[in-house]
Amino acid sequence: MAVSEFQRSLRTLQKKNRMLALKEISNIARLDVGREIRKGLPEIILAEGKEPGDVAKIARSMVEQTGRAIISRANRAHLKAVRSRIRDGYRLEFMPRSRMVLVKSGSYKTKPNGGRVGLLTAGTSDIPVAEEAEVVAREMGCDTRAYYDVGVAGLHRLFEPLKQLLRWDADVILVVAGREGALPTVVAGMVDVPVVGVPTSRSYGFGEKGLAALAAMLQSCSLGMSVVNIDGGVGAGAVAAMIAKRVGQFRRRP
Amino acid sequence: MAVSEFQRSLRTLQKKNRMLALKEISNIARLDVGREIRKGLPEIILAEGKEPGDVAKIARSMVEQTGRAIISRANRAHLKAVRSRIRDGYRLEFMPRSRMVLVKSGSYKTKPNGGRVGLLTAGTSDIPVAEEAEVVAREMGCDTRAYYDVGVAGLHRLFEPLKQLLRWDADVILVVAGREGALPTVVAGMVDVPVVGVPTSRSYGFGEKGLAALAAMLQSCSLGMSVVNIDGGVGAGAVAAMIAKRVGQFRRRP
Amino acid sequence: MAVSEFQRSLRTLQKKNRMLALKEISNIARLDVGREIRKGLPEIILAEGKEPGDVAKIARSMVEQTGRAIISRANRAHLKAVRSRIRDGYRLEFMPRSRMVLVKSGSYKTKPNGGRVGLLTAGTSDIPVAEEAEVVAREMGCDTRAYYDVGVAGLHRLFEPLKQLLRWDADVILVVAGREGALPTVVAGMVDVPVVGVPTSRSYGFGEKGLAALAAMLQSCSLGMSVVNIDGGVGAGAVAAMIAKRVGQFRRRP
Amino acid sequence: MAVSEFQRSLRTLQKKNRMLALKEISNIARLDVGREIRKGLPEIILAEGKEPGDVAKIARSMVEQTGRAIISRANRAHLKAVRSRIRDGYRLEFMPRSRMVLVKSGSYKTKPNGGRVGLLTAGTSDIPVAEEAEVVAREMGCDTRAYYDVGVAGLHRLFEPLKQLLRWDADVILVVAGREGALPTVVAGMVDVPVVGVPTSRSYGFGEKGLAALAAMLQSCSLGMSVVNIDGGVGAGAVAAMIAKRVGQFRRRP
Amino acid sequence: MAVSEFQRSLRTLQKKNRMLALKEISNIARLDVGREIRKGLPEIILAEGKEPGDVAKIARSMVEQTGRAIISRANRAHLKAVRSRIRDGYRLEFMPRSRMVLVKSGSYKTKPNGGRVGLLTAGTSDIPVAEEAEVVAREMGCDTRAYYDVGVAGLHRLFEPLKQLLRWDADVILVVAGREGALPTVVAGMVDVPVVGVPTSRSYGFGEKGLAALAAMLQSCSLGMSVVNIDGGVGAGAVAAMIAKRVGQFRRRP
Amino acid sequence: MAVSEFQRSLRTLQKKNRMLALKEISNIARLDVGREIRKGLPEIILAEGKEPGDVAKIARSMVEQTGRAIISRANRAHLKAVRSRIRDGYRLEFMPRSRMVLVKSGSYKTKPNGGRVGLLTAGTSDIPVAEEAEVVAREMGCDTRAYYDVGVAGLHRLFEPLKQLLRWDADVILVVAGREGALPTVVAGMVDVPVVGVPTSRSYGFGEKGLAALAAMLQSCSLGMSVVNIDGGVGAGAVAAMIAKRVGQFRRRP
């Protein structure tokens, strides 16, 4: 491949990707504002590890460019900083369990993409991670349904929720579990849609911090299942929405 | 939920799942022969760690029940044992790079499901794992396309193959990489279909046995990507095919 | 507690323990021949890591002292060395899957203790470890029943074997599983007898060598379950037999 | 096994298990209120990682359904929330060392099951974990006896307590130890009842957080011993009570 | 080599090293005040883990001996203690992101060494580590240029900054990245100057605390790159400056 | 940055990088034959994990394109396959300690770049890794000098070799060490040129496989030092040569 060919390929790729727009913010961030057009998924601002002021600056710029900012893992200081910089007419939503923040301009509306994402959690303490995933999937345009605390120590808790998800015709099922992480394996053995296992850090002793659940999901003897990182609610929601969006795109064809 | 309700839910679930047939083989295995009907994916026989004679017995029983047996990680002894038990009219195929074995009855035909699975490998040594995944996806009824040795140390090697996959309209892209496992992150940052990262054990020193690649893929700052276990070609092929099959189901609707 | 009191306690303990007899063998081993009387469980000779000649010497001395020798993890060289040293009238039994060797004097008979040990394996490759446990439990005097390949990827395979074990009124159930190690959790959620999880090294990638299964069993959200080390068939059989023996002791009371 | 047979097996299993009743609480938890009837062990509410309000709601519902709630790892906020929701006539008990909370209706009485659980700790700092186990075993109906600080650095401290437990005819001995975790090995070498090793996180440097103790107990060269997870007082109490209950069931037969 | 020869070698080595001067401070520290002359790099005082009073004492002594003190990882208490001990005419500079403190005598001037160090960070949260490195390199006499948030999830963010650094003719490029740590690999595949990868602890789940990034950088399939420890801003700045200084030494020759 | 600007940046970058030529080989490899022009370092073929036939094919193609092939970690089968495919007039060199293979066309000559790379090993068993690094540095055009077995258990062994390297005016010193990996720290504390630590897998017990040495080098309290992966001779040679080449470029200016 010669240099000129290389340029041609890039040009093609760029058309396919449509937009590579960037927005530089005070030399601390380069917002990839074209990502939503290019990939169908918005840039999500991880508040954890960033200065509250920086998060607020980035979020405001994001709303101005795209009509919406999605912030994850926000603590009180982040929330306060963001709130204080909101322009009139912007709406702010805060979800305390998952610590997600949504900021939207007055006219912003999420465009449905026709995909359906189901969610299950093994325990009550897995809810924050599941909520994080659900918000991301919903903001990307998917329909979602979630059932909590259906874990494997009493398998009969699982059947009713699973039946509901299959009847609803979910395109993908996120299964959120800590401890021994067995639930995704059991679910993937029963359904004929892809399953994404989401290990949570809810655990103790050997294999703590979610390592047991992650290992169990990677080792799973059920096929048809992939995995995201521990407590990776944002990543789980995004990949599930990517899968469902692809299905939705064809489902909605006349 | 009372006991009678529990029975009713199970009955519903069973209908959805259609078939739970089992086949017991000489008290060493209980073949889940209904799995293909239930989940749309066949039971795959992992030869590694099993006696050659047992593998041959299980494989033969599988072909008799379902028309086909898929065997992974077969060594010479496994291959020989299987070959010696083949009935007249059966076809056997062996792929030496990935050590997969296919045995099919004379009349067996894979039914296309309309899904499209793309594959990329970072290096030459990642080919065996990619081939394993490709065989599984193809046997489940997907179309596949694969490009090898397109890794990140010279990014310009990536553009042409990626352009081809996007033009072909792949439903999901498997990205197979060892060492630092950066390729899936780079690809997922560029495309608008789900990416499945497949770490391989090709690596050395700190993070050897594929742990660096696995960790890098789980940590990826690109959204829209999930992961399977190290060298998990079978699992990767199965989950990619599950995703593509779901899309194919709608794509092919009149 | 004064010194004289200390001596008194020890004397009492010794009576309870009945026998502390030792047998020194060529300055390489000190056989605890009294262990069976003291603990109700025989010393088991681990062949792995010992010279074939040493194993044979120790085994012969064991049969001479107690009427029986149990050898685990014997390879061909160990087996050959033991065989060549057997006295006339001794019986030798070799189990190739688990590589256990039993040597018994002509008159030796295992005394039943009334306990019942059930065994389940998740896969076909877990059989060697289960067999190791079963032999130990049987040699300690328990009745045993084992069902193989009932793993969680198709839960319906589990119900029939489990029903059989509960009807038979097992005192304890050993559940042997590799990979994600979910089976003991599922079983312990369903039965009202103690469960002992036995992780096996059958696994790959992250959590390989049985670490995922071990972690999952230790993290299990099902109560009523304890764990032994990876591939610890001998340890599993011994602790299960200790539990069952204790029950058997009371069950058989007139 | 055909579908109808599968249904029959499940029905049998359900009878054996008697009750699968569930209680859904505000879409955050599905209480397995039938677990006590099914398994002979109550659901225990892990407060750690749950919102105080959620814990209180779940606990109150539990008492209403079963007459008792057992809460583990409660901090001051959990305790306060639970206390504020207690109905008149309910009794609340708080154990500060182990942070266990018991809530019982006025008429509730634990039914003795005839089993005997002995407990030993290696050090003073292991007492909280031992107390957690003891409370669980007692609430399941077992008699218990505990001796603290009998560790191996001065073996003579062990003999008197051990003599007492053997005289009392314990059915199982829980041995709680941190640091090098040698005590269960020493005890299991001396007694003829099953031993359950309980590693605690009391440790430092290499093998910290209880990993050294866990590893040592899993590697133990004493037979007749199994293990639970680090600081797993609840799990240890439950499995010991399951073992003792099984013995007690026969011991009490006329 | 005889003893006398050994002495001669040492004498030569000392001449090369010029100065081995030490300054003992209240029996808590032995300042290597000759290091700057010997190695061309100053001793840097790590405040973390030291008493505020000790840090202040050491810093003051350092300024008195060499005209400057560089303190890293200073918290408020350290800063306050240092400030309170500053002599009239000393200048103190505090950088809050990286928590570096510089104290200089009135007449102190950094001598330029002609080297050029470029810096890139993958994300906004990597800035503190990059700043630490930049301060060290600048205090050693190098020119520096830094660009932030150019990470691989949107590769097009990288091209402009990289072009600038190459035009400016950087002698070495520090690439600071957390999460999956792919950026140094991508950069090293494109440039013809040495790259130093600096992993940061910005990460979560498996491979957290920067281990994934470190492993990925060590495994990198791009050649021409070495690595420092996680969050090792000081080490990164020092080694980059050593490289650039060596180049600068020749670049500035007439 | 708009799309057209993005294209412009890329074009600039390409000029800087000069050549992006690729050579595809039988769909198993995409040779980055432009790498040497672009980065000043050749593609090095890692034989380990590749089929002998594939290695030979890639090597031959490499020589045809660039006049030279460098192969690392070749076993006897690789060597034989390469040898059998050599064209008349090609020269093959094999270094048995490091298992490096060089194949060159008759007219090929390495162009000196003016850089100087010094090497030290702590022990005799570290020689293979050092040799690997030395070959790479030499093939990139550097002068090299190496001294072996100068480790820290007898520090006086170090002084003479170190004096020689400093007199020779090395631009960078590679220090290769296994076990406790202390040598690079000691050397970096004494010299005023950059040091690259190269941990080797020569070690045992805790920290085996070179992890202790790697950790020690990353933790080093000597400044002016960076690290490559365990046994990473190729990477070490390449990065050292990149540093030395940069210096050499200016050293040789008139």
Next chain:
Amino acid sequence: MAVSEFQRSLRTLQKKNRMLALKEISNIARLDVGREIRKGLPEIILAEGKEPGDVAKIARSMVEQTGRAIISRANRAHLKAVRSRIRDGYRLEFMPRSRMVLVKSGSYKTKPNGGRVGLLTAGTSDIPVAEEAEVVAREMGCDTRAYYDVGVAGLHRLFEPLKQLLRWDADVILVVAGREGALPTVVAGMVDVPVVGVPTSRSYGFGEKGLAALAAMLQSCSLGMSVVNIDGGVGAGAVAAMIAKRVGQFRRRP
């Protein structure tokens, strides 16, 4: 060995050990008050992880039994609790760096044992661990000498202190070091007395919490050296004093 022989051996052992006296304290601790007579080293009360009230109770009982209590890792709450329970005439000493507490009855005097323990630390932050060791060694009756901040980044800092220790004729040298832990290796290569390496948790990134230093010391290629756990000041002081005491015993013979 028959039972009666076993009793005889124990009796002999007891005489050798002289005293096995125990003191039980409120069922939370069994003080091994005979340890000092038996082993020549006192029981040391680890405050960390114990309730302040319990520590005070144990300490008071210890002073009453033996004339002295040594408490390690005491925080303010422990110190306050101990102080409030001190009897008139008792002396309390608190060392803030190492957080050791000594409580002695009025007449208590440490008996010198003739042994000499030398101490070196690599850095200023290693002082607390060294002080802990020094206090223990001194309380056991040894003479001690300590030199701080003599680490390997500037080897010339080491020579003077080492010369002093050798002149003083130390029986054993404790070398306390964090980070890369190279100092004990360098020292052990130079002296002809036993060296005990004491790794500290002063470190960061890969090998943090002292694991790099521990690994480096265990891997050390210098002979004549053993190791204690990370931050194990008490253990280091005790073993060094045991060695020195043994020498002192003979040194002081007329």
Next chain:
Amino acid sequence: MAVSEFQRSLRTLQKKNRMLALKEISNIARLDVGREIRKGLPEIILAEGKEPGDVAKIARSMVEQTGRAIISRANRAHLKAVRSRIRDGYRLEFMPRSRMVLVKSGSYKTKPNGGRVGLLTAGTSDIPVAEEAEVVAREMGCDTRAYYDVGVAGLHRLFEPLKQLLRWDADVILVVAGREGALPTVVAGMVDVPVVGVPTSRSYGFGEKGLAALAAMLQSCSLGMSVVNIDGGVGAGAVAAMIAKRVGQFRRRP
């Protein structure tokens, strides 16, 4: 400290150390032939990882310089190479369990140093490591006594050997143990001489390769004990001999 002072200190140190003689061998090794005079312990040649020819060359040179060569971990190829290079009049001794080789000139005699080293192993498989240590201690001039297979699963096996060692007045006791590594803890709780724990790799599952034993020994709650690396027989023998030699030096004084 000025430069001239530095030289003076070194000169003093050298006198203390007496000899720093080196012997360079074909540029592969620098023998520290002065080590025995300087440290009282000979250089020991680790054969593992070295070419047989190199080992033979080094060994021969060693005998020529010092009258003796000690080689550890020799395989058959090493042994053969050494044997073939032996000069007339040299004696070669090979110990097959520990794979140690001794080569001595005709007149060579080990000089007794008056120290006494006791050894205990927990199991039969620990004998090779113990033998390695014993040979080293004996070659350094100590008297030794060893007892095998006295492990903690039956504590009564320990008493007789321990009594013998105490009667013999051992200066230090090496305790060699794999698996759970409890024996050194039990021994150190009973004796008043220093104990050195030697973990062996005899182990399986979690904590395999000796990591459980190492961790247990480092965590030991018995004081008066230090540790060497896993399977570190040579290191154990050397440090024990250093301790015993120091005692012996004073014991033998008139």
